[in-house]
Amino acid sequence: MATVTLSNVVKRFGAFEVVHGANIDIKDGEFVVFVGPSGCGKSTLLRMIAGLEDISGGEIAIGGKLVNDVEPADRGIAMVFQSYALYPHMSVEQNLSFGLRMTGNPKADTDRRVKRAAEILRISELMDRRPKKLSGGQRQRVAIGRAIVREPQVFLFDEPLSNLDAELRVQMRVEISRLHKELGATMIYVTHDQTEAMTLADRIVVLRAGHIEQIGRPLDLYDDPDNLFVAGFVGSPKMNFIKAQIVGHDARGVVVELAGQEKTRLTQPLTGPAPEPGSKVIVGVRPEHFGNAGEGDTDLIVAIDVVEHLGGTSFLYARTAHGEDVVIQRDAAKVPTTSEVTVSIRKSYLFDENGLRLR
Amino acid sequence: MRNRNATAYRFLAPYLLIFSVFWVWPIISSFIISFQATRTVPWRFAPGFNWGRLIGDPAFFNALKNTLLILVIQVPVMIALAMVMAVLLNSPLLKARGLYRFAFFAPVVVGEVAYSAVFRLMFSLDFGIVNKLLNSIGLPKIDWFSNVTPAMALIMIAVTWRWAGYNAIILLAGMQSIPEDVYEAATLDRVSKLKQFFYITLPLLKPVIVFCLVLSIIGTMQLFTEPFLITERGGPGGGTETLGLLLYRQGFRSLNFGYASAVAYTMAALAIAITLAQLWLTREKQ
Numbered sequence: 227m228a229t230v231t232l233s234n235v236v237k238r239f240g241a242f243e244v245v246h247g248a249n250i251d252i253k254d255g256e257f258v259v260f261v262g263p264s265g266c267g268k269s270t271l272l273r274m275i276a277g278l279e280d281i282s283g284g285e286i287a288i289g290g291k292l293v294n295d296v297e298p299a300d301r302g303i304a305m306v307f308q309s310y311a312l313y314p315h316m317s318v319e320q321n322l323s324f325g326l327r328m329t330g331n332p333k334a335d336t337d338r339r340v341k342r343a344a345e346i347l348r349i350s351e352l353m354d355r356r357p358k359k360l361s362g363g364q365r366q367r368v369a370i371g372r373a374i375v376r377e378p379q380v381f382l383f384d385e386p387l388s389n390l391d392a393e394l395r396v397q398m399r400v401e402i403s404r405l406h407k408e409l410g411a412t413m414i415y416v417t418h419d420q421t422e423a424m425t426l427a428d429r430i431v432v433l434r435a436g437h438i439e440q441i442g443r444p445l446d447l448y449d450d451p452d453n454l455f456v457a458g459f460v461g462s463p464k465m466n467f468i469k470a471q472i473v474g475h476d477a478r479g480v481v482v483e484l485a486g487q488e489k490t491r492l493t494q495p496l497t498g499p500a501p502e503p504g505s506k507v508i509v510g511v512r513p514e515h516f517g518n519a520g521e522g523d524t525d526l527i528v529a530i531d532v533v534e535h536l537g538g539t540s541f542l543y544a545r546t547a548h549g550e551d552v553v554i555q556r557d558a559a560k561v562p563t564t565s566e567v568t569v570s571i572r573k574s575y576l577f578d579e580n581g582l583r584l585r
Numbered sequence: 586m587r588n589r590n591a592t593a594y595r596f597l598a599p600y601l602l603i604f605s606v607f608w609v610w611p612i613i614s615s616f617i618i619s620f621q622a623t624r625t626v627p628w629r630f631a632p633g634f635n636w637g638r639l640i641g642d643p644a645f646f647n648a649l650k651n652t653l654l655i656l657v658i659q660v661p662v663m664i665a666l667a668m669v670m671a672v673l674l675n676s677p678l679l680k681a682r683g684l685y686r687f688a689f690f691a692p693v694v695v696g697e698v699a700y701s702a703v704f705r706l707m708f709s710l711d712f713g714i715v716n717k718l719l720n721s722i723g724l725p726k727i728d729w730f731s732n733v734t735p736a737m738a739l740i741m742i743a744v745t746w747r748w749a750g751y752n753a754i755i756l757l758a759g760m761q762s763i764p765e766d767v768y769e770a771a772t773l774d775r776v777s778k779l780k781q782f783f784y785i786t787l788p789l790l791k792p793v794i795v796f797c798l799v800l801s802i803i804g805t806m807q808l809f810t811e812p813f814l815i816t817e818r819g820g821p822g823g824g825t826e827t828l829g830l831l832l833y834r835q836g837f838r839s840l841n842f843g844y845a846s847a848v849a850y851t852m853a854a855l856a857i858a859i860t861l862a863q864l865w866l867t868r869e870k871q
């Protein structure tokens with residue numbers, strides 16, 4: 227078990243910088259998920275920790291030891307690749323034991339480790355099969371097994387579930403969670419799926435275009451996002467963003483008026499400095515934070531386009547008078563039958579023009 | 586349905602016609618001819634005439650021995666060399682990869698006569714560059730064309746020069762189809778580069794290697810150009826005569842078509858037998 231520390235880590239491919247100074251402190255035994263849109267540098271960051279990619283600047287330490295110039299095999303890590311990267315010409319058993327056999331690990335110990343990994347992942351009956359004859363989920367287990375056999379201090383996963391179908395993905399997600407509890411090792415997990423991030427992580431690192439946008443526990447990111455990007459990325463369906471303008475202050479905070487709707491004002495308490503009246507801002511409202519008329523600070527009339535019934539809850543896809551799309555969550559029993567409905571905003575977030583949160 | 590098939594065959598007819606006349610028929614015809622005495626007019630059916638001669642003909646066994654000798658020495662050496670070339674070509678450190686790929690492929694494209702002439706010059710006794718080089722490092726000159734062993738070596742060197750690059754390109758294509766992350770996984774498993782080659786690259790490349798071997802075996806069984814042009818019709822004194830040359834000598838110099846056909850069928854049968862044996866030996870064991 228070990229900590230992983232990234233200080234000002236930079237990665238350049240030629241003149242092209244893809245990671246711009248990342249600082250991340252991962253605690254011993256923590257499950258950290260790197261999440262962000264495609265091409266934001268998640269894999270690159272993970273591969274630098276693994277040692278498969280050189281570090282252009284900054285320092286990476288594992289277990290308190292600087293590893294910038296340490297060989298990948300000596301870093302105490304094991305990696306699970308998105309494509310599984312199994313050895314196609316070897317049986318499952320050989321896949322698991324290959325590394326240990328090649329490095330002269332005592333046979334009895336190798337057998338013990340392989341047996342244990344097979345039991346943990348319930349692949350004992352598959353030991354003689356070639357990867358070609360396994361299902362996607364089974365291959366994924368073998369790939370994880372190969373990591374377990376190394377008994378690493380840190381597990382690295384690069385989108386391990388992205389090749390699986392939706393149902394299997396949920397199942398494997400639970401298994402990975404269980405594995406983390408069972409092994410207690412530090413795990414770093416890369417995904418672009420925010421649901422995976424929310425359900426697996428102790429802490430989430432949100433990345434965008436090589437920058438870290440926010441680091442925090444899943445619910446902290448959800449309840450208290452630092453900026454527009456994180457607010458929009460975490461949560462499904464995503465947070466609604468409505469253009470607005472500061473119109474003044476009162477005893478409770480700043481008063482905001484939604485763009486194009488003079489009558490729709492809401493008041494937001496701020497601890498920091500408040501922007502000048504007239505400044506453009508963005509109001510963020512999560513779908514579940516719309517209430518019935520009169521329940522909140524302000525009422526808003528929206529026109530309903532489509533209603534999606536999911537059983538217990540429903541989502542209303544609607545439009546404001548100013549033409550902005552919003553998604554509203556409702557109990558299935560309380561779905562209005564009219565084409566227009568008045569909703570209230572029970573809770574909202576305020577962002578400035580640059581997308582930074584106003585608190 | 587039948588109608589559509591008929592139309593398809595009508596379109597194929599010109600090809601099928603040419604294929605039958607110039608391909609199928611010669612194969613059948615030479616099989617028949619191999620059972621005929623063709624030194625008499627008219628030819629007559631005499632099954633033992635050519636085949637009987639074959640099993641007692643020292644010239645045949647000399648050609649067979651030469652062919653097999655080249656096969657067992659040259660083919661493995663060439664494939665090994667091609668493998669080394671492919672590994673180097675595949676190295677990320679290599680610059681100007683395209684240039685090398687072209688250079689390796691060029692010998693196949695160069696005209697056979699031109700290439701043979703250049704080899705004769707390079708290995709000539711008194712003014713060839715090879716003997717000059719040998720001299721300059723203190724070794725005696727070698728008379729490549731008058732002694733059997735150097736002449737055989739020369740044939741093997743020439744064939745290897747001509748085909749090693751071709752095989753290297755095929756092997757390279759095979760290597761590039763092995764996914765990079767398999768090697769990365771092995772690197773994380775602390776498996777050295779050398780072991781990665783022997784335990785990952787080689788086994789995964791086996792089908793491609795077998796393909797190269799089969800091509801080379803078939804090619805060598807028919808070897809003709811080099812002993813004909815470089816060592817002047819299998820010289821010295823038949824020392825480099827191959828089955829291909831024997832066939833040519835019997836068929837087109839002595840006009841003994843029956844015997845030449847028997848030799849041709851022997852060559853084909855040997856190539857098939859060796860290839861099958863090899864496929865069987867390297868088959869996927871499950």
Ligand SMILES: Nc1ncnc2c1ncn2[C@@H]1O[C@H](COP(=O)(O)OP(=O)(O)OP(=O)(O)O)[C@@H](O)[C@H]1O
Binds near residue numbers: 239244264265266
């Ligand atoms: N070997 C390379 N050479 C040049 N650029 C690269 C290389 N590898 C990655 N990049 C670039 O670095 C950026 C980050 O890539 P990376 O693979 O880390 O993204 P990612 O966040 O893992 O995306 P995805 O979710 O699609 O896997 C991308 O813009 C990519 O084009």
Ligand SMILES: [Mg+2]
Binds near residue numbers: 268269270384385
């Ligand atoms: Mg990636």
